[in-house]
Amino acid sequence: MKSGNWTRTALASLLGTLCCALAISTNAQIQTETSTTEGRTTMQVQIERGEVVLVDGNDLVVKMEDGTIRHFPNVSESATATVGGKQLGIHDLKPGMKLQRSIITASTPQTITTVQTVTGKVWHVSPPNSVILTLENRTNQSFKIPKGQKFTIDGQEVDAFGLRKGMVVTATKIVEVPEVVVSQRKYVSGTIPEAPPADVPMLIASGEPTSSPRAASPAETTPALATKLPKTGSDWPLVGLLGLILVSASLGVRLLRVVLGH
Numbered sequence: 001m002k003s004g005n006w007t008r009t010a011l012a013s014l015l016g017t018l019c020c021a022l023a024i025s026t027n028a029q030i031q032t033e034t035s036t037t038e039g040r041t042t043m044q045v046q047i048e049r050g051e052v053v054l055v056d057g058n059d060l061v062v063k064m065e066d067g068t069i070r071h072f073p074n075v076s077e078s079a080t081a082t083v084g085g086k087q088l089g090i091h092d093l094k095p096g097m098k099l100q101r102s103i104i105t106a107s108t109p110q111t112i113t114t115v116q117t118v119t120g121k122v123w124h125v126s127p128p129n130s131v132i133l134t135l136e137n138r139t140n141q142s143f144k145i146p147k148g149q150k151f152t153i154d155g156q157e158v159d160a161f162g163l164r165k166g167m168v169v170t171a172t173k174i175v176e177v178p179e180v181v182v183s184q185r186k187y188v189s190g191t192i193p194e195a196p197p198a199d200v201p202m203l204i205a206s207g208e209p210t211s212s213p214r215a216a217s218p219a220e221t222t223p224a225l226a227t228k229l230p231k232t233g234s235d236w237p238l239v240g241l242l243g244l245i246l247v248s249a250s251l252g253v254r255l256l257r258v259v260l261g262h
Helices: 002-029 236-261
Strands: 030-038 042-056 059-064 069-072 081-083 086-088 098-126 130-134 140-144 151-153 156-158 168-191
Touching: 098 140
Parallel strands: 081 168
Antiparallel strands: 030 098, 042 059, 042 098, 059 069, 081 086, 098 130, 098 168, 130 140, 151 156, 151 168
16 A cells, blocks of 8 residues: 555656656747837926815825815825924825925836747648747747748748748747836925914904004003192282272272263
């Protein structure tokens, strides 16, 4: 029983080794070279500006410069914005902050060229579609013939219709695949809203400005004038003057009677 298991294991191992050797040998008959040619890189810069409206957890709502409202859900904890020379995360943003995002997109055109070269003996040909070649390891492998494919035979190029059984041919297949490699970098900066000047009235809930301190008028700053003059002397001079006037009047009346009696 054990001998049978050992035999099956050895046979499986031998078959695996033969398959690997066959694959390596087959691949050795087809040489493949790949090269990449890069073109000129173009840069594109996109600027987006907006004002923070709401920060709720990792959700950010921004009013864009054109008036539209944009919602940025699940902002990464590693995302930062440069505000006032400091790196602020999503939880540091406050409503009213101005944000600017610069998106720099770099596009680089590339051409990937793959060159495959195979050498073998023609075993069977079905022009212009396919050919079966016997490779150096004595295995047969079928190849599709691309349109316009040329084969080199004794230093001369022929097409599929010029192939004959037994010919040793070398064929080269060149495939060029163009593609564009795009990379992006994003930078976010911002500013903190400035505090309103002290002499500008703040709006209260009703929408009316609160009363601001006004300058005192000259009348308010000038002390009230006294309604009475200060008392500078007694009333006796006035009484004396009145008595003198009465005595003069009495003498005048008497003088008038004397004149009229004569």
